[in-house]
Amino acid sequence: MFLSRQLARRVYSRSHRRWAHSPVAALSGLNTVTEEDLAHFSKILPSSAILSTLTPSATPPAELEPFNNDWMNKYHGRSTTVLKPRTTQEVSEIVKWCNQRRIGIVPQGGNTGLVGGSVPVRDELILSLANMSKIRSFDDVSGILVADAGCILQSLSDFLVSHHHIVPLDLGAKGSCQIGGNVSTNAGGLRLLRYGSLHGTVLGLEVVLPDGTILDQLTSLRKDNTGYDLKQLFIGAEGTLGVVTGVSILAAPAPQASNNVMLALPKFENVLPLFKETKRQLSEILSAFEFMDRTVYDLAVKHGQGRALDPADVEGADCFVLVETSGGKREHDEEKLNSLLESLMEADEPLINTGVLATSPAQFSALWAIREGLTEAVSKEGKAYKYDISVPLHKFKEVVDRTKEQLRQKGLLHDDAVKHVVGYGHVGDGNLHLNVVAAAYTPEIEAALEPFVYELVASYKGSISAEHGIGVMKTHALQYSKSPTSIEWMKKIKALFDPNGIMNPGKVLP
Ligand SMILES: Cc1cc2nc3c(=O)[nH]c(=O)nc-3n(C[C@H](O)[C@H](O)[C@H](O)COP(=O)(O)OP(=O)(O)OC[C@H]3O[C@@H](n4cnc5c(N)ncnc54)[C@H](O)[C@@H]3O)c2cc1C
Missing domain, CATH: 3.30.70.2740 (Alpha-Beta Plaits)
Structure with missing residues (x-):
């Protein structure tokens, strides 16, 4: 069932000029979607929730392209069918049927993943969570937010604004990625330094297991020490153990004041001493410390990500660091940040050339736009x-x-x-x-x-x-970071949850 190293070789198709992992071995033993399967799905879903090139009123193949191609346009699937359930029950019925029929399923969120995990390796069924986008509840005392897995990260952030809270996770893809995708990739992002990983902030999950069983662990408890913490297995499982349908997450109180500053450094060697000094001086209000080298900064400017800094501010810069503070009192935070900048500039051997401090919300966003736009700038280049x-x-x-x-x-x-x-x-x-x-x-x-x-x-x-994550890109390289014993136990866990190997086949495990 699992891809052997030899078989996981990559194939290069001259006609398509594309790379793809050899899918055949990965999917041996699995069936493709047929018209009979579609007839069954149409008993579960309305026709508007079924996109298929197999139906009598076939969907034009172009409509399936965004689901079959990844964000980088590097990995390409050939799925004939995308299903868009609206409820956990519908997901359960679809998965149960696919398990009986041995049809591979690729759960898909916003399809912004960068390791080819969100698109089929061959023609597996794509289960899009896009129609599951309801916020189920929010408690502004505890800060616990419960939402459908298909909620887009930006929409959760927008929802929380009026409740004076923020999602403890932020990333450049927030306009498209979904909270279920974030959980499934254990996304880190720009706020991890401050709020920690999703292994800490996700309080509970609702998951449809590969046999269709609904595992309801959607607790909204901060503390729950009652045996094995099963939800942790699904955080970062990249859809290989089940479909996440609901997420309970601890939102953080919105900071009363946020500041940021872009620091230009004469050499990389200054980054570490700068990090140490910044942590020492800003302590509890430091919320991000993001690095970019000069070349990638120049690419961001070239491709219109954020507003370029003044030429005088970037002259002689080898790299940049974006520092963000988030705290409870503006004057206090500004005083700390200003005194950090003064001490950095006035040192005998300054660690920085210049610091561009945002003085308005627009400038704050413009500085972040440079950092958040790097991934896009690179892909445009x-x-x-x-x-x-x-x-x-x-x-x-x-x-x-x-x-x-x-x-x-x-x-x-x-x-x-x-x-x-x-x-x-x-x-x-x-x-x-x-x-x-x-x-x-x-x-x-x-x-x-x-x-x-x-x-x-x-x-x-x-x-x-x-x-x-590992996706399809790094399955052959897992051994560089995991011992044979760890990989063996990962395989046993996979086999326990998904004995038929229908969940996101060809991903994560070698
Ligand atoms: C511009 C840009 C910036 C980015 N910045 C960051 C960053 O700072 N930090 C970071 O960690 N990542 C980053 N990423 C990568 C990506 O956005 C994250 O991995 C994100 O969490 C993926 O969410 P998604 O909804 O798009 O998931 P998808 O891409 O759709 O899927 C990713 C994986 O999760 C699985 N999956 C998705 N939804 C579910 C579900 N409901 N149940 C089970 N499995 C599911 C898929 O099968 C796939 O294996 C960035 C990507 C882009 C394009």
Whole structure:
């Protein structure tokens, strides 16, 4: 059932100029959707919730494309059918049928995942959560929000504004990604430094298991020590153990005051001392510390993400750090931030060249727009090989430099092959996004990068996936971050929940 290393080789189709994992082995033993299956689904769902190229009144294939192609346009499925249930009961009935019929299911949220986990490897059925977008309840005393899995992250944020709370999670894809997708990828994002991971803030989940059983663990308790905490298994499971249909999450009180400042640094070596000094001085009000190297900043500007800083503010800058504070009293927070900036500028050997402090909500958003726009800027510049890794902070630059060197040695560092190697990420969490921006996805570039990058990460005892997950992209590399014993137990857990292997086949496990 599980993809062997050999069979997990990638195939390159010259006609399509696309990379894809060999799907056949991954899906052996699974059936494709037939017209009889559709007849059954039409007893569960209205016709408007069924998109299929198989129906008599067939959906035009173009309508299925957004579901079959991932955000990077790197991974491509060939599903004939997308179902959009509205209730947990409908999800349960669909999953139960697919389990009986051995039909592979890909749960899909906002399809913003960056590891190819949200699209089929072949023609599995796509179960879109888009129609499950109701907020079920919010308690403004405890801050506990219970919502359908298909709620878009931005809509939850907007809802919470009038309740003076925020979602403890924020990321550049918030306008499209769904809370169920966030939970299923254990997304980290921009607020993790302050509010911790979803393993802490998710209080309960409702999950449809692969046999259709509804596991209702939608508790709204802060404390519940009654045996195994099953929900943790689904956080970061990438849809391989069940379909998340409801989420209970602890929202945080909205900060009374938020400030941000973009710091320009003369050299990377200053990032760590700056982080230490910033933590020391800002302590409880520090809410983000985001790093970007000069090349990726320039790409953001080139592709219109946020407003460019004044040329004088970026002159001589090797990299940038965006610092955000969130606190309870504006004057207090501003005083702390100003005194940090003064001490940084007035030091005998200043750690920064300049600091651009936002003085209005518009400027605050404009500075964040640069950071949040980096992923998009990279994808506009070319085809991105994305490595989302955890390594010790002082190794960030070394990883970028050694990757560049590797590509140079292979003769691939030029405009027709690899245009840029950039680094940015959540320094506060030890998470670097190493992005290799190429003119096209090619076997030569991939061979130069893998397993090179994974071996490099392993040599630093890092993680090959800090927050994006494994998806289909890194199944063959799981061994670099997980021991054989861990992988064995992961397989046993998968087999226990999903003995027929219908849930997101070909993803996560090698
Ligand atoms: C511009 C941009 C910025 C990003 N920034 C960050 C960032 O800062 N931090 C970060 O961690 N990620 C980031 N990402 C990656 C991505 O947005 C996250 O992984 C996000 O959590 C995915 O949510 P989604 O709803 O789009 O899920 P999808 O992409 O649809 O799915 C992702 C995975 O979860 C599974 N899944 C989705 N919904 C469910 C469900 N209801 N039940 C079971 N399984 C499900 C899918 O099968 C798939 O394996 C970014 C992506 C983009 C495009």
